[in-house]
Amino acid sequence: MKGLADAGTLALVGVVTQPDRPAHRGALREPPVKERARTIGVPVFQPAGLRGTALETVLALRPELLVWAAYGNRIPATLIQAAAGHAINVHASLLPRWRGAAPIAHAILAGDRETGVTLMLGTAELDAGPILAQRRTAIASGETRGQLETRLAAVGGALLADELPRYLGAWPLGTPQDPAQVTHGPKLDPRAGALDFSRTAEELTRIVRAYTPDPGAYTTFRGQRVVVLRATVNGGRGVERGTLAIRDGAPQVAAGAGWLRLDEVKPAGKRAMSGAEWARGLRGLSGGERVPS
Numbered sequence: 516m517k518g519l520a521d522a523g524t525l526a527l528v529g530v531v532t533q534p535d536r537p538a539h540r541g542a543l544r545e546p547p548v549k550e551r552a553r554t555i556g557v558p559v560f561q562p563a564g565l566r567g568t569a570l571e572t573v574l575a576l577r578p579e580l581l582v583w584a585a586y587g588n589r590i591p592a593t594l595i596q597a598a599a600g601h602a603i604n605v606h607a608s609l610l611p612r613w614r615g616a617a618p619i620a621h622a623i624l625a626g627d628r629e630t631g632v633t634l635m636l637g638t639a640e641l642d643a644g645p646i647l648a649q650r651r652t653a654i655a656s657g658e659t660r661g662q663l664e665t666r667l668a669a670v671g672g673a674l675l676a677d678e679l680p681r682y683l684g685a686w687p688l689g690t691p692q693d694p695a696q697v698t699h700g701p702k703l704d705p706r707a708g709a710l711d712f713s714r715t716a717e718e719l720t721r722i723v724r725a726y727t728p729d730p731g732a733y734t735t736f737r738g739q740r741v742v743v744l745r746a747t748v749n750g751g752r753g754v755e756r757g758t759l760a761i762r763d764g765a766p767q768v769a770a771g772a773g774w775l776r777l778d779e780v781k782p783a784g785k786r787a788m789s790g791a792e793w794a795r796g797l798r799g800l801s802g803g804e805r806v807p808s
Contacts, residue, residue, distance in 0.1 A: 519582060519675065527557045528576045533587055534561045564588050580683075581637055584671060587616065592639040601686060602637030605675055607667045609633060609649055611692040613700040614642035619667065620660050620725040621700030626717075629653050630663070632671040634678055636689045645689025647682070650674045657720075657747070659727040705730035712757040712806070716748040716773035734768075735807040736797075744787055745779035757805040766794040768806055 519525060530552040538544035552559045562569030565588060574597055581598050583590060584605035595602045608618035610633040615621075622630040631651040636644035650670055654663060681687075708726045710719055710733065719732075723746045726732040731742045736759070749767055751774050754760075758769040767774040777790035794800065 519679070525580070525679075527552075527555070528578060529558045529560060529573065531560045531562070531565070531573060531586070534563060565591050565594060570594065582675070582679075583637065589641065590637060590639060595637060595639060600636075603647070603675070603679070603682075604635050604637040604642065604644060605671045606633045606635060606642055607664070607671065608700070609651065610635060610642060610646060611694070611697040613698055615700040616702040618700040619663050620703055621698075622654065623658075623660060623663070623725040624721050626721060627654060630667070632667055632674050634674060635692075636687075643692065645691050647687055647689045648674060648678045657724070657745075659724045659745075661728040703730060708732045709807075710734045710743065710775075712768055712775070713771045716770040716775045719770055719775050720746050720748055736804075737808060740783045741793075741806075742781040743777055743779075744781060747776045747778055749774040749776045755805070757807070759800075759804050759806050761794055761800070764791055766790045 519527060530548055532546045532548050535543040535545050535549075546561075549559050549561070560569070560572060562572075565573065570591060570593070573594060578594075578598050579601060581590065581595065581602040582605065583602075585607065590602070606614075606618065607630070608614075608622060609629070609631045612627075613621050613630075619630065629651055631649055633649045634647040635642070636647060638644040650673075652666065652670055703726065708722065708731050710722065712719070712734075723732040723743050727744055733740055733742045735741065749762065751762065751767075751769075754769045756769055756771060760767055760769070762774065762776075766777045768777065777793070779787060780790055780793050781787040782793060
């Protein structure tokens with residue numbers, strides 16, 4: 516929304532976003548875009564999907580331009596047609612790589628060195644429109660999905676503010692995406708956040724980063740779930756995979772290759788803490804204990 520506001524020359528007639536979701540202790544969490552819309556006095560609509568009465572409500576606004584980012588639902592062709600095809604999808608990847616709901620996470624999981632934001636012509640087909648503009652950025656070592664999301668939101672807003680004024684006078688055709696280069700980044704499966712220590716420590720660090728802040732990468736120790744918030748790779752001679760040991764003052768787990776150092780964890784029912792602090796609170800920790808356990 517900031518990118519649209521910064522672009523100027525536009526009158527925002529409405530914002531469509533997801534419904535409020537349950538959060539901590541039964542409270543409802545509002546989408547950030549709703550909070551922003553409220554501050555500038557733009558009407559907000561929160562239907563479960565754009566169909567039926569909800570679609571008619573949006574059509575009644577007579578939109579001349581549609582812009583969406585990480586909306587989570589398909590945009591009906593009838594709505595795009597009502598705006599004469601003047602629609603822009605802001606997507607957090609370098610399309611055609613990583614179409615889908617979780618492009619940032621999948622870029623991290625794959626070990627990509629860079630990612631970025633793509634502006635494409637909005638179509639009813641998911642993330643398939645011709646490319647209008649892209650802006651690249653390196654993925655920092657150790658950067659979590661949450662941190663990268665925050666950075667890319669700013670990159671996308673700036674790109675939209677820079678590019679949109681050029682399109683309003685003469686709507687571009689864009690560059691078609693190469694179907695042979697398409698990869699997909701579907702929504703993360705929370706069950707896949709369970710750390711499998713037969714994998715290399717490098718792979719495990721990428722899972723931790725991609726699953727932070729949610730849905731969370733985790734293991735179990737002594738029957739209790741332990742979410743791993745930050746982890747790094749350490750070397751060392753091989754022992755049985757899953758062995759938990761205190762090495763260099765921090766808890767580390769032997770992986771398929773290397774050791775996974777648990778730098779920050781959140782044990783079930785407790786606050787986030789350093790791995791070293793967690794380990795100090797464990798009674799009777801012996802060198803032969805393993806995770807998951």
